[in-house]
Amino acid sequence: MLADLRAQREQIEQAIIAIERLAAGTRGKRRGRRPAWMAAVDNKVAVAGAASDKKRTVSAAGRKRMAEAQKKCWAEKKAQADSKA
Secondary structure, X not given: OHHXXXXXXXXHHHHHHXXXXXXXXXXXXXXXXXXXXXXXXXXXXXXXXXHHOOOOOOOHHXXXXXXXXXXXXXXXXXXXXXXXX
């Protein structure tokens, strides 16, 4: 039981150190290369974010609707410009 508690205490101390390091990294701009531990944390976050990004595609019908809407918008703007002149 004591060994388990000591192991938990060690894990908690490591977590505290990691959080303190992250907090120290947000104080302002650093000059030079980032520490390896900070780069490793950023890489893990980037990989997790990249997995959730999905490319969205537009169907041919959707492109046609967008083109028609844009043409209508430009026609209205042109009509307003002609009426002012």
